[in-house]
Amino acid sequence: MHPDLSVRIRNGIIVTSMGIFGIICTAFLGIFYAPGVDPMAWNSPEAQRIFYWHVPFAWSSFLAFCMLFVGALSWYRNRSEWGWRWVSTGSDLGLLFGAGVVTSGPIWGSVEWGVPWDWGDLRLNTFALLTGVALFLVLSRRSQPDGQETRDTLAAIGLFGFALVPITAVATTLYQKRHPGIVVVDGEGTGLDPVMRAVLMFGTLSFMVLFVGLSMLSDSVLRLEDTAEQAKRRLDEVN
Amino acid sequence: MSGTTELIMAYGIMSAIIVFYVNHLRSRIVFLSSKISEFSTSVEEE
Amino acid sequence: MTQGALLKASDLSVTRGARPVLDNLDIQINQEDILCLIGENGSGKTTLIESLIGILPINTGQIKWLSGDGNSVIVRDHLGARRKPFPFGLTLQSDGICGEEKVRERLESALKVNGLNLKQNEIMSFLDEWGLSHRSEDRVSQLSAGLRRRLAVLSGMAPVLFCETPRIVFLDEPTEGLDLFSRDLLKSWIGELSANGNAVVMASHDEDLISCSTRILRVEDGKISETKNTTQISELKERKLFVDTSSDSIRSFFLWGVSIERRNPVDTIGKATPAILALLLSYSIVGRTNISNSELELFSALILAPAFISAIVSPAMIRRLNEEDCGKWWSATCGPQFRPATSLLASSIILPIPLTYLSWFVLEGMITGDVNQNAIYWLWLPSIVIMDISCASTALHMLVSDLRRSSAAAASLLLVVLVWPFIQVVDALSMILDNGMTWELSTSSPLVSLLFASVISAMVWAVAIFIPDA
Known part of the structure; x- marks a missing residue:
């Protein structure tokens, strides 16, 4: 293996480990340290602590789709290999974090709202659609032979998926039905206990570090796949 | 209903998702590294 | 080795739509035969192969397959009956492989339908001989056309070459898309198949392949005319043969x-x-x-x-x-x-x-x-x-x-x-x-x-x- 690639993998492992340590600390802080919510105002006050992972998971998935978008643009403009690696990594991480949101959300919703899902809520449904797009991209990359037409098609679908990101993020303020609005930014009707906000910010930071670490490792895997494919092509010629 | 069971379930599922993906990356890196060294050896032999 | 008959087609007529393609043919395929079908494009070589393996209905006559131990089965007759033939090897003109199969998986399936359940290292050795072992876990759609063709030919011949029971291999245009290395390997395997008592039936325009056949059948205007040919006996490679169990295709x-x-x-x-x-x-x-x-x-x-x-x-x-x-x-x-x-x-x-x-x-x-x-x-x-x-x-x-x-x-x-x-x-x-x-x-x-x-x-x-x- 190329020494440069070994260094990348090693650095990826270090950053991922830091991220994992951070999110474990976040979980402990969120469950045992952060203050609880008013039990009179909430149906399931303990379940509210899901929030410390649920929200950073959602933000991480948005970040993944931004990565997917930038990669898709770069692929279309320059046919750049790094652009395609960003599309691949962005879709993998979009699915990873999206899946976490659409599983933890309904679990929380079923005890807090009494229903796991609200088909009439724009934010919930566009988020589910985002995750569905990510799932499609991951499955398609695994099943289709790699080539320019495949990459063009999947990058186009990724761009479509990204278009849903601002709709989903803003939908809470414009079309809030059941899902709570933004609580992190101070404003009319929002607000969070300072300790809760601190834990949430720490969690968000930890998830960002984890995101970077996983991106580095995913990128390394893609580079390894390229190297393996080149080696196989050399063997094709030799044989 | 305080929601403690749901809390544990949600954190459990999110953890499992992260562990699954990290393990997937690890096994791909190990597999591809061994394949690359095997192919490089074969090319040199030929 | 005694040259027993493996297949007898009598009074065979086949039409494609309204067009008669084969007209009252009588063919017998024996052990050790290397039979090459030649003729112009559209003369009916592929139709003949597909009829003999039972996938095309026939208008007149019957196609009977025989095994070495005296059993026989009428695979097709003019009344529309169809039965499964004895296990055989097959390489179609269009490869006959789905792009989603893996290379190793494809060879394994071809061996299993012929009743050969081999170990992974044995399968890998066949792939290695044909220069495909480094692609064993790749999907067929990832291969170049030449490598796909190699796999198709290997999957057609290996189930018969490594089997103790004499069988027939059908190869339709096997050299199409093959490089020099693969063509030489193909010819040597054909020689080995024949030397082991198997029969090879191929349709080809390749002069090299035609020259290594023992029987040349020209298909023209629905009829066949035969020429015998003498070939040199190939040097046999020492190979382990396997006993076939009952195939559950x-x-x-x-x-x-x-x-x-x-x-x-x-x-x-x-x-x-x-x-x-x-x-x-x-x-x-x-x-x-x-x-x-x-x-x-x-x-x-x-x-x-x-x-x-x-x-x-x-x-x-x-x-x-x-x-x-x-x-x-x-x-x-x-x-x-x-x-x-x-x-x-x-x-x-x-x-x-x-x-x-x-x-x-x-x-x-x-x-x-x-x-x-x-x-x-x-x-x-x-x-x-x-x-x-x-x-x-x-x-x-x-x-x-x-x-x-x-x-x-x-x-x-x-x-x-x-x-x-x-x-x-x-x-x-x-x-x-x-x-x-x-x-x-x-x-x-x-x-x-x-x-x-x-x-x-x-x-x-x-x-x-x-x-x-x-």
């Missing part, structure tokens, strides 16, 4: 289909997606105006609609089998059981029950008034009948899959007939919702409606499966 076919679908569940997702979209549509429409319990038939139809949609969507397996004549290879190998087996393998068997229960949980809160509380325990029964409808639908899709240009229109017209059993199933479910499940056999009982729907589906299935092979 249908089981291999099912395992092949399941493993491809597990790797790329496009069939499951392709069927589930429109079904779930239909459910969401039902939910949003019904959510505006709740259904009263006097509209049980409408409610039943909405419950069963997603499962029905998943049942009638065109299966991905049919597209996979159409790829590079992959279906033709399996049809030749599995014999007349191929079509019924495909209709079961490609059907939506796992989706109807979960989709029906999912519809129930999503929609049940929207009906005002009482429905029978035990209905939920019987939802699986109409779902099973929808599986029957799915088998019938798959059979219809298979029927039109050969009509490459007009298949979509033809299939959609034929599928209309399946609305009839669906209406019977809806009736049955509405009776269950109203009065609960009863086991009496009267015209107004759910059981009779379900049986009727099953019978209609079975009849449609039988017509679509057995008529094309008649």
